[in-house]
Amino acid sequence: MKMVHIIAAGLAALGLTATASALEGDAHTPEKREWIFSGPFGTYADGDHGERYQLQRGLQVYQEVCASCHSLDLISFRNLGQAAGPFWDERFENPNDNTVVMQIAANYQIWDGPNDDGDMFQRPGIPADYFPAPFENEQMARAANAGALPPDLSLIVKARSHGADYIYALLTGYGEAPEGTDLSPGQYYNEYFTGGAIAMAAPISFDGQVEYADGTEATVEQMAEDVTVFLAWASDPHMEARKSMGLMVLLYLFVFAILVYLAYRQVWANVEH
Amino acid sequence: MSGPSTYEPKSGFTRWLDDRLPIIRLGWDSFVDFPTPRNLNYWWTFGGILAVFLMIQIISGIILAMHYVPHESMAFDSVERIRRDVNFGWMIQSMHANGAAFFFVAVYLHMFRGLYYGSYKAPREILWILGVVIYLLMMATAFMGYVLPWGQMSYWGAMVITNLIGALPFVGDAIREWLWGGFSVGQATLNRFFSLHYLLPFVIAGVVGLHIWALHVPGNGNPVGLDVRKGDSGKKDTLPFHPYYTVKDGFAIIVYLMVFATFVFFMPNVLGHADNFIEANPLSTPAHIVPEWYFLPFYAILRAVTFDIGPIDAKLGGVLAMFGAIAILFVLPWLDTSRVRSMRYRPLTRWFFIFFVLACLGLGWCGAKNPDDLVFVMGHDAEGHEVGFKFLWFGQLLTLYYFAYFLVILPIMGIIEKPKERPASIEAAVLGTDKS
């Protein structure tokens, strides 16, 4: 079995490259954190009856803090009511009928049209609509943000090395620039951002910035954690189904493997090999 | 194929069919009663695993193609729609993306098996060459497939690799523009890559058919590298493929699927790159453009040539080295001069083989790194920057070894090494002593 060991060692060495290549430039590697959804059995559920309060709080932080600059283009209001979503309710198998989702949607004005006069108009949202973007196009977004483009957040947790750890570290990682750091006006120092100079000011900057509907104390760390979990859900809404199905598949394959192995031993029992 | 067909149609319908299209007979002769050496070890299960994964990729791919939109304004979003809205789309997409990786793991293990046990040696040269053709088709298919999601890595990986074509003298630019269908990677490129990505797997399936046909003429190789004996004693060397190897391959496939499922369901993105979750932006190049891991060794070889060789400039040199690294596989049967097939009986050459495997893994490591990154630090220079052994040099060393293995070591070792004594026959090997 020598060859196998050597190849296994080589693969392990390759595995090192995955982490090593993530050190980008001068940025510090974010600290590894335990998230509610971490691990093969982790879910987004934190309530006694499977409610997802952290997702709801994170949504609130997104709406009140982030949405003024960051779009969430791939998330529709109905996603909030789908299985394992923030407002999932078993009574409403179709998220379109979920009353909370309908209410959230209706609070938004969505562009529609053209009407019979040829004009575009606004109307209250329905569950099928998507979260409206704060800016109509990239140029407007840049113009409003000193030339920098606030990225869409639908996939942000998957689109960054270290995922949720990075997002949380970034949100809480603002600080005094070290000696000799070059910061242009409109730039802020964040030790986790490549190069250190980020165009976004600390978005969550004081305790109580958001008043949580469920009364949870809104410290900066709490808000950062909640919105990170929400964004992790936005990047991967089917995570819970994926893990539970994965468990069933692996169990099934394990049993199947044993059966086939026994059949193999049976077939080869009386044969020299 | 040893001996005449043993298929006997039992029912009226099967007799009638056999007279007109003996397809059941073909299946029987190839996969049921086919005499297979009785000493095959688990390294021989990767062929079956590869067939299963080709099927997985084709089926999951056809389904994805029902929902994917090959237009630059919609491609990225259509993939996200598959992940979010299509029923089980997240699973099918994950199977397809990870399936490609597991397809390559299996093909590399299958190829290393071939190198170690001399599966490319006479009379299996064509079998080996067909295999290299399949490998090339797989690389083309995977390359084009990776462009389709139209993420940052999709776009920029395509830019870098297609720009290499421009290195060819005289015709390079024309061919590159022809490939692109424009002045850079864009809509025309995306659309044609989609069409070809759908086509090539079926070409692969056809070549796989030829590959199995070419295998069945001499029959399988085996770990001791001896031929199956002619006549009746041959029966003692072999077992019918079914049920002995169907059940063994079946077991191996299930174990492999368990590893696959672990990635699909619990680590679906770990083999990918975070930047590919950002939509392609022609104005913004990612900090590190890296191909998927299965191309990394060739990427390292490409970047190893940093100097001009006579009239050949470094860029062209890199392209030639990269394609040369694959082309050399075609002539391997004639480079290895040893008349002994299996390296079990070539103890010195075996060491060189082990180093070759390590070199391939090392080249993969180099491909993932910046050429200027250091393998290890040796000190500091006048300005206090670290100096040490660069990955570039490591890659160059390993590239040298890669080519030396085929062009120098194998030809020489076949002549100068005295091989160990082989057993008298496969049966003797099985009844006798060593199993290593």
Added chain:
Amino acid sequence: MTEHNGAPDGHGQEPSRRDFIYIAAGGAAAVGGGLVAWPFVDQMNPAADTLALGSIRVDVSQVSAGSEITVMWRGAPVFIRHRTEEEIAEARDVDLSALPDEDARNENAGMEGAPAYDANRVLRPEFLIVKGNCTHLGCVPTSQETSQGGEYEAWYCPCHGSHYDKSARIRRGPAPENLPVPDYFFESETVVKLGLSGEEAANSGWAVA
């Protein structure tokens, strides 16, 4: 003495204990194959975004008496007409035997096979809601709003000359069936929901007249 073919063969014998493992493994393979097949089949069913638009809510408060609107639902037109008292009376003053199609074609729960009285085609008499594709070959009929209402001053299909009446029932022409009534109910005084869930369908208020 072991021959090259040492495989057990169950010809003509009951499955022995040795064969049990083959049956078990084969059975597991069959079950697994079936379970794996389902996602690959289900992916062709409508996706979540399509299903999201499988039901829509229409505010009819702006549709004044004697006028109608057309909404797109599930990729096809639906006519919503706010009928006047006269139109309702005209729709009701019809003998069943005068109708080429005596079935109300009402897709709501419990309304299968109901006779084509106007009362069986509306939840509230003043709102007639029907699918807008001619039952002949699918063209969209024109309405009286465009003064192309046909003989009954309601709907007329210009493709092959089908005439529908004030209850959108076929009266003359090649169309075989009345324009179907989709599943809907009044979620409130002014909002119609097209496309009902099972629970909504059970409590929608439709009943055979």
